[in-house]
Amino acid sequence: MSYRYGVLCFLIVLLLLACKEEKVPKRFYPRSDHEAYWYSLKQANLLGTALGKEWEAAAERPFENQIEIDLPYQEAFQIMEKEPDAMGYRFDVRRGQKVLVDIDLISKDSAVVFIDLFRVENDSLRKYRHVASADSSFQLGFEPRRNASYILRLQPELLRGGNYTIKIQKVPSLDFPVAGKDQSAIHSFFGDPRDGGRRDHHGVDIFAPRHTPVIAPARAYVRFVGERGLGGNVIWLYDSQRSQNLYFAHLQDQLVEKYTYVNKGDTIGTVGNSGNARTTPTHLHFGIYSNGPVDPYFFIVEEAAEIPNIELDTSLLGKTLHVAKNTVLQSGMNTKSQLLDTLEVNEKIDVLAVNDKYVRVKAKNGNQGFLNRRVVVSPGIR
Numbered sequence: 001m002s003y004r005y006g007v008l009c010f011l012i013v014l015l016l017l018a019c020k021e022e023k024v025p026k027r028f029y030p031r032s033d034h035e036a037y038w039y040s041l042k043q044a045n046l047l048g049t050a051l052g053k054e055w056e057a058a059a060e061r062p063f064e065n066q067i068e069i070d071l072p073y074q075e076a077f078q079i080m081e082k083e084p085d086a087m088g089y090r091f092d093v094r095r096g097q098k099v100l101v102d103i104d105l106i107s108k109d110s111a112v113v114f115i116d117l118f119r120v121e122n123d124s125l126r127k128y129r130h131v132a133s134a135d136s137s138f139q140l141g142f143e144p145r146r147n148a149s150y151i152l153r154l155q156p157e158l159l160r161g162g163n164y165t166i167k168i169q170k171v172p173s174l175d176f177p178v179a180g181k182d183q184s185a186i187h188s189f190f191g192d193p194r195d196g197g198r199r200d201h202h203g204v205d206i207f208a209p210r211h212t213p214v215i216a217p218a219r220a221y222v223r224f225v226g227e228r229g230l231g232g233n234v235i236w237l238y239d240s241q242r243s244q245n246l247y248f249a250h251l252q253d254q255l256v257e258k259y260t261y262v263n264k265g266d267t268i269g270t271v272g273n274s275g276n277a278r279t280t281p282t283h284l285h286f287g288i289y290s291n292g293p294v295d296p297y298f299f300i301v302e303e304a305a306e307i308p309n310i311e312l313d314t315s316l317l318g319k320t321l322h323v324a325k326n327t328v329l330q331s332g333m334n335t336k337s338q339l340l341d342t343l344e345v346n347e348k349i350d351v352l353a354v355n356d357k358y359v360r361v362k363a364k365n366g367n368q369g370f371l372n373r374r375v376v377v378s379p380g381i382r
Contacts, residue, residue, distance in 0.1 A: 252274065
């Protein structure tokens with residue numbers, strides 16, 4: 001009996017660990033809508049048709065011909081009605097960041113679009129794990145539990161399409177813990193050597209004047225308030241939403257009580273230099289612990305600016321244009337992107353999407369990638 005109980009406990013632990021790969025709100029839990037539609041096509045004997053086979057093949061295209069983007073990203077795109085297709089975006093996210101996806105319909109058609117997020121497990125083995133699906137409002141949000149690459153796939157029903165805009169942004173999952181400050185106030189980082197290299201720094205140091213408010217970065221439970229060795233006056237909070245402990249050290253004042261709850265934005269203390277920081281300028285040592293120390297930097301720092309309000313030229317969507325000069329088609333919009341094809345002057349390309357500087361196109365051989373808008377022209381223009 002005890003052996004079975006032990007095995008059961010072990011399996012439960014494995015299940016809990018597996019569930020912690022991403023923090024996905026319930027309304028974005030991965031759904032089988034795409035699979036259900038596939039099954040409906042099969043039941044209607046459509047999968048055996050040329051159209052059905054094309055729809056099946058299109059579902060795999062975002063994994064085979066990956067479009068690489070850097071976040072934040074915004075574009076207007078068109079899903080064509082005349083032939084089955086699927087859009088795909090690949091991007092990297094760090095632990096501590098939150099990804100927000102927002103898609104808007106800008107045409108009259110109200111096509112059903114299946115929007116699914118996959119984590120890249122192993123490219124060479126083509127292993128991609130389905131981790132989330134957009135809700136009925138075409139929105140999606142999640143937080144990764146580790147640094148990872150993701151593929152967002154959009155595929156409509158057969159013979160349906162429309163024009164859309166998409167915004168994909170990544171933001172810190174926690175508020176910055178010192179009022180009125182940002183990443184420019186961080187002058188000591190996770191992993192920096194301490195005590196002549198005998199130990200590593202397990203947090204970030206945020207420098208600010210004495211008595212600057214220290215705020216709760218999330219709703220949390222106060223586990224400890226008191227004095228502890230090197231940290232001096234410290235506070236420990238438990239962020240149950242992310243199953244992690246938040247550590248605040250070298251405080252001047254402690255303004256919360258043990259075994260109470262604080263809301264995001266509440267003042268919990270003030271900046272000081274207590275403990276082993278008494279000979280240094282006043283600062284907050286902020287740390288995160290979840291089965292050991294975790295680098296808190298990307299949990300609290302805005303890595304990229306918000307997407308500006310840009311008027312995208314949707315008049316180009318769906319048009320067949322020409323290449324103005326010999327150029328290359330790339331998987332992304334930077335010098336590290338994969339070279340997909342070489343295009344010759346006057347070669348025709350179909351415009352699938354536009355952003356502020358690039359167009360995403362389909363070449364005559366079916367390859368999809370990015371071109372700078374300056375190298376494409378309308379037919380007849382030379």
